[in-house]
Amino acid sequence: MRPDLLEAQACIDWVMGQLPDLSKRMDEWLARGVTIEIKELPDTNLIVAIENELLPLSFQAEVGSYINSIRSSLDILASTLVRRHSIPIAENRVYFPIMESKEKFEKGKDAQVFIQGLPALGRRLFQDLKPYQGGNEMLWMLHRLDNMRKHRRLLNVRLNPIHMWMTGTLAEGDFTPLGGEGSIQVGEETVLGLLRKGVPTPSIHTRFYVAIDEPGFVAKKPVTAVLAKLASTATFIINFFDA
Structure with a gap:
């Protein structure tokens, strides 16, 4: 990798190196x-999942720092490209443009000065990336989550x-399962299924996960899988400018 891109990639490598330990600690919790x-109810029995310990706030802070590091890797990339191509834009106004809409992307002054200062292949990448809401869901979600x-x-x-x-x-x-989209929330309990009265109690095995509380592609996926996907997207962009 070109030396001027090592700092941007280091942000991603740090996140990816932390994910196995994060996943292990979340599973332990x-x-x-x-x-x-x-x-037990009069007519049937319910199999319920109960969250009896609050998710540690340290996980919130930790995942936030990983999201910020991935987003920062792209801003560091943008600063690198400004220096590499002598793009006339003030250092404190340099950022990797990800916008709320296509219109704002096309009319954003700083964003367009940055993009137009890139070589033809770099400008083409931004045309293909469509880094705005409704154009590139992955990049928009990264930007939104960081905010x-x-x-x-x-x-x-x-x-x-x-x-x-x-077993x-x-x-x-x-047994009638109610998991997935069919599960029912009752207070602090989530009903996972119905068990016929009089049936010997089975041994129940489950695997839950911690997710990001946002709609879209992140909503039904473990947070570690989402972080890995966001990191992969940023790495692809960095590697493009390494070629």
């Missing part, structure tokens, strides 16, 4: 912070399990 219980993390908590616990299986003696119709 989920193992103790979420429990499965059988709740949102400053104002509210991004993470929540999805009690719709990635996997759910049982025991169950006949057809003994």
Whole structure:
């Protein structure tokens, strides 16, 4: 990699190096912070998931720092390109443009000075990237999450399990799953399924995950998978300017 791009890539490498440990610590918290219980009702029994320990705030701060590092890698890239191509724009006005709309992208003065100062292939990349809401969902979400993390908590616990299986003696119709989109929230409990009255209690195995509390492609994915995808997108852009 060209030396002037190493700092931008270092931001990404740092995030990717932290994700395995983050995933492990989140799984450890989920193992103790979420429990499965059988709740008896007159006509049926409910299998419910209960979050009995709040998600540590340290996870919120940590994930926010990773999002910021990925976003910053692109701003560092933009500063590098300004120096490389002697683009006439003040240092404190340099940023990697990701806009709320195509119109704002095309009319943004600083953004256009930056883009027009790039060689032809660089300008073509921005045409293809469409770095604005409605053009490139991945880049827009990265930009939006970096802003949102400053104002509210991004993470929540999805009690719709990635996997759910049982061991025991169950006949057809003994268990009715309500996981995924069919799960029902009742107070602090999430109903995962219905268990027929009188059925021997099975051993229930589940795997939950921590997700980013935003709509769009991030909403139903583990936060570590989202971070990896965002990092991959930034790496692709950095590598383009390394070629």
